[in-house]
Amino acid sequence: MNDTNGNNAEIENAEAVAVALAEWWHASARDLPWRFGRATPWGVLVSEVMSQQTQMSRVLPYWNDWMERWPDAAALAGAAKSDVITAWGRLGYPRRALRLQECARVVASDYGNELPRTYDKLLALPGIGDYTASAVMSFAFGERIAVVDTNIRRVLSRVFLGVESLGGAASPAERALARQVLPQDGVSKCRRFDRSSVVWNQSVMELGAIVCAAKSPLCEACPVSSLCVFLRDGRPGLGERRTRPRQRFQGTDRQVRGLVLNALRNLPEGEIAVDRKSLERLWNDHIQLDRCIASLDEDGLIEILPNAAVRLPV
Ligand code: SF4
Numbered sequence: 001m002n003d004t005n006g007n008n009a010e011i012e013n014a015e016a017v018a019v020a021l022a023e024w025w026h027a028s029a030r031d032l033p034w035r036f037g038r039a040t041p042w043g044v045l046v047s048e049v050m051s052q053q054t055q056m057s058r059v060l061p062y063w064n065d066w067m068e069r070w071p072d073a074a075a076l077a078g079a080a081k082s083d084v085i086t087a088w089g090r091l092g093y094p095r096r097a098l099r100l101q102e103c104a105r106v107v108a109s110d111y112g113n114e115l116p117r118t119y120d121k122l123l124a125l126p127g128i129g130d131y132t133a134s135a136v137m138s139f140a141f142g143e144r145i146a147v148v149d150t151n152i153r154r155v156l157s158r159v160f161l162g163v164e165s166l167g168g169a170a171s172p173a174e175r176a177l178a179r180q181v182l183p184q185d186g187v188s189k190c191r192r193f194d195r196s197s198v199v200w201n202q203s204v205m206e207l208g209a210i211v212c213a214a215k216s217p218l219c220e221a222c223p224v225s226s227l228c229v230f231l232r233d234g235r236p237g238l239g240e241r242r243t244r245p246r247q248r249f250q251g252t253d254r255q256v257r258g259l260v261l262n263a264l265r266n267l268p269e270g271e272i273a274v275d276r277k278s279l280e281r282l283w284n285d286h287i288q289l290d291r292c293i294a295s296l297d298e299d300g301l302i303e304i305l306p307n308a309a310v311r312l313p314v
Contacts, residue, residue, distance in 0.1 A: 082312035099127030151208025162229030
């Protein structure tokens with residue numbers, strides 16, 4: 001069968017791959033608290049937002065604390081911004097925390113504190129893109145929908161096309177392949193699972209996260225090694241088309257922004273601001289420091305006081 005690129009995609013193996021992955025998922029999936037129907041849809045959404053650009057193992061303690069403190073959208077909507085930014089801790093990209101709170105406010109006010117159950121309505125929420133909307137539809141609501149993230153693209157491209165996936169945004173061909181190989185619910189040979197598309201999405205993503213890694217895939221431990229075109233063909237160009245080279249962190253604005261936020265999060269009891277002198281001690285390059293303080297202010301993550309001290313927003 002041809003895929004939309006004209007490649008000879010061996011998607012006739014899709015059913016066998018689905019069965020192998022479902023068995024593997026059942027035996028080996030990491031036991032995370034937002035999986036296996038134990039979390040509310042809101043909890044699933046929080047886990048997805050936290051997991052973007054952050055490893056799931058790092059997310060776990062933050063998710064547990066967050067959900068205990070703000071178990072639903074209404075609780076998060078009413079929280080002080082400073083508490084939300086502080087609780088985000090070292091998850092990185094802290095704007096996500098404020099977007100999640102904006103999302104919570106809309107869910108609480110417009111949807112009676114329940115996440116809407118359609119892709120379009122989810123996509124319209126603040127901070128929610130295609131991936132998160134699809135993931136929530138699949139993982140939280142059990143709907144049959146192709147979820148497409150970097151890990152899934154890499155696995156599908158390797159297994160069915162025998163090539164590395166291209167960098168950048170998902171191409172129409174990659175989305176078409178994801179839809180083509182998505183199992184029909186209720187017809188999988190693996191009858192233990194009644195939602196085979198959900199298991200498929202989760203297991204392909206999990207395979208990409210812990211087995212079929214970008215640089216060093218563990219093919220010898222892979223449940224679909226006998227079906228993988230990429231392995232059969234000698235793993236051509238392994239790692240060459242990685243989505244992005246790993247960004248260095250040392251010396252970047254991200255590091256400086258993190259230092260400023262960290263100083264604010266760790267203020268002694270009773271203090272609410274970091275004064276200018278203390279800020280300057282955090283980073284020697286004061287031009288870069290000022291740029292980062294300005295961008296944090298622009299992002300709504302801090303407030304600059306008239307004496308040039310900074311504090312978390314209230
Ligand atoms: S056999 Fe190797 S390349 Fe193929 S899916 Fe498994 S880990 Fe990835």
